[in-house]
Amino acid sequence: MENWKKFANTLEITKDIEETYFKIRQIFQREGWMQHDLEKPPYYPKDLMTLFQKFSTQRSDVFQIIRDYGFNVDHLGLTGYIQDKLSLIDNITPLIKKNTNGN
Numbered sequence: 001m002e003n004w005k006k007f008a009n010t011l012e013i014t015k016d017i018e019e020t021y022f023k024i025r026q027i028f029q030r031e032g033w034m035q036h037d038l039e040k041p042p043y044y045p046k047d048l049m050t051l052f053q054k055f056s057t058q059r060s061d062v063f064q065i066i067r068d069y070g071f072n073v074d075h076l077g078l079t080g081y082i083q084d085k086l087s088l089i090d091n092i093t094p095l096i097k098k099n100t101n102g103n
Contacts (some may be wrong), residue, residue: 005070005081013065014085017058021086024051025093034096 001009008014027048028038041048061080 001049002073002075002077004066004069004090007071008062008066008081011080012060014082017055017062017082018085020051020055021090022093024048024055025082025095026094027051032096038095066095 027045031037031045033041059078059082062082063075064075066073066078
């Protein structure tokens with residue numbers, strides 16, 4: 001494991017991102033959205049937009065913290081690291097699946 005990942009895991013610096021993402025997924029569930037709806041949502045609930053802005057700021061903050069501590073990580077590396085953590089949340093907050101008849 002890379003040193004910056006050990007650092008991030010030890011300090012749990014993605015905890016806030018994970019909590020925000022969990023709330024976002026709950027909104028997706030509440031709205032009854034399917035995975036394909038996330039590519040182009042049919043509408044944008046205000047609470048979703050607020051959380052999305054918060055998520056973006058938190059992601060930038062994590063990147064800056066890692067860089068401030070002298071770790072050389074690019075956005076692609078950080079994005080992959082965060083996506084791995086968020087995929088666990090996807091598993092516990094599943095979205096509606098399409099029926100075989102296309103609904």
